[in-house]
Amino acid sequence: MEVAMQCTAKNRVYRFNPSDTVILFLPSAKPAELISSIPAEFVFLKENADLSFFKGKQGEIALFPFARHPTIILCGIGEPKEADAESLRRAGAAAASVCRDKAVDTAHCVIPSVNGMEESAVLAALTEGFFLANYAFDRYKKKKEDNGKHPVRRLVAYTGVRDASLILNRITTICRNTLLCRDLVNETSEQSDAEGIAREALALKRLPKVSCRVYGRRELEKMKMGLLLAVNRGSGRPPRLVVLTYLGAGRGKPSIAIIGKGITFDAGGMNLKPTGHIEDMRTDMAGAAAALYAFKSAAELGLKKNIHAVLPLTENMLARDSYRPGDIYTAFNGMTVEIGNTDAEGRLILADALAYTEKTLKPSAIIDIATLTGACLVTFGEIAAGYVATDDSIASLLEEASRATGEWIWRLPLFKDYEENVKSDIADVCNVSPEKNAGTIMGGMFLKQFVTTSTWAHIDIAGTARHSKPRGYRPKHATGFGVRLLVDVIERWHPS
Ligand code: BES
Ligand code: MN
Ligand code: ZN
Helix, strand or coil: CEEEEEECCCCCCCCCCCCCEEEEEEECCCHHHHHHCCCHHHHHHHHHCCCCCCCCCCCCEEEECCCCCCEEEEEEEECHHHCCHHHHHHHHHHHHHHHHHCCCCEEEEECCCCCCCCHHHHHHHHHHHHHHHCCCCCCCCCCHHHHCCCCCCEEEEEECCCCHHHHHHHHHHHHHHHHHHHHHHHCCCCCCCHHHHHHHHHHHHHCCCEEEEEECHHHHHHHCCHHHHHHHCCCCCCCEEEEEEEECCCCCCCEEEEEECEEEEECCCCCCCCCCCCCCHHHHHHHHHHHHHHHHHHHHCCCCCEEEEEEEEEEECCCCCCCCCCCEEECCCCCEEECCCCCCCHHHHHHHHHHHHHHHHCCCEEEEEECCCHHHHHHHCCCCEEEEECCHHHHHHHHHHHHHHCCCEEECCCCHHHHHHHECCCCCEECCCCCCCCHHHHHHHHHHCCCCCCEEEEEECCCCCEECCCECCECCEECCCCHHHHHHHHHHCCCC
16 A cells, blocks of 8 residues: 655645545544534535534444545544554554445545644554555455455545654555565465575565575585474475675674574474364464564664574475484584474574574574464463563563554563473473473573573564454454564664
């Protein structure tokens, strides 16, 4: 979707054509107040329509078609006292939804002022919610309009905000990349395989200050990425390790690294997943996709930060030569790993990627993001991601970014007492714990063994990366969770 704007002075009067569709966002209020908050140029609405039923509740919609005036859509934003970025995103999503149902091509949105909120924040949140809700993965559908949803082609925001174009550029860049992230995750494992994702990464070389290296099987063997190669053994498709670098701060300055789990299909391997658990496992590369598109957003926005994105990519398949429970492999850092369960593959490829990143890229902070454990879905549902961190400063950056973006995360502990359960009798560590409990923490504890010096956080998006039904501005299937959160973290991060 294209986003444009009409910037106007304080006592502005907008001019619309009768063929336009105009969206007015209204807070909940008594009928008289509500009507008086409608801008003067929409006097025809007050004169010709009975508005008494409209309460302005969050997401409430009313549509008024006129013959000689523009069509008006009223969209409620709820109690002004309770208004925040997240409630406005949801109001924006409700507006997008009705526009799509009514096949509106260009949506003219009049940005309201909301008590207690900066007008620029209102502009950003409404546009963001609208943009994120205006999505359909329909490239395999012959009849695109089967479900009655026509994406809106253009949004025009009417606002008096001074830096509106700057704000809109930031929002559209991040939202566009969030939708691209959803596309990559929703794509079939045939298309979004290791090579396909590496190709997307290589395309970023066209951006200023971006370089990209892609390592194949032979190179990974030379580099001794024993765990990534072990997971790849059952797959007919070669593995890839993508290393992207963006030098926005300049060479030699500290960097932040983002690592994303890129299992392009997780069959579970020898510990094969049963029916009911295997169907959506093409989305097990959602961490890699989030890291890739957060990196791309940061580079497109020209952030003055040095950023790496590291993506270990492979399928986890069942075949004659798959790796087996009881096998032992040597990780990039020389540690030996007993395979207790071939379905705990994400932590294996991430372990190699973490050790590699720390040793060769020497970032001052590392964040990994992964659809790592079913236990995380059990704990938080599809609403929040779990995370662990070795450092309170990175944790508070994540919490601030979470509050700002509405991508909810919640911290889990890394108490030393958990550590005994990653030990193995026959190797240095084992990829599953003998106790079946605390699955998400154990995933984090295992990864921690491969990080030594860096400030590090691990985000488990097993529940949030994919939705079983639409929720507000997030659709069913891939949500793009993590892109907005990570961009926000990178913006907040300042190397000490
Ligand atoms: N990719 C899965 C985790 C997952 C489950 C993501 C459900 C999204 C939805 C991961 O590789 C996995 O299979 N984890 C195992 C770990 C276990 C064997 C220790 C799990 O959660 O069962
Ligand atoms: Mn698995
Ligand atoms: Zn997995």
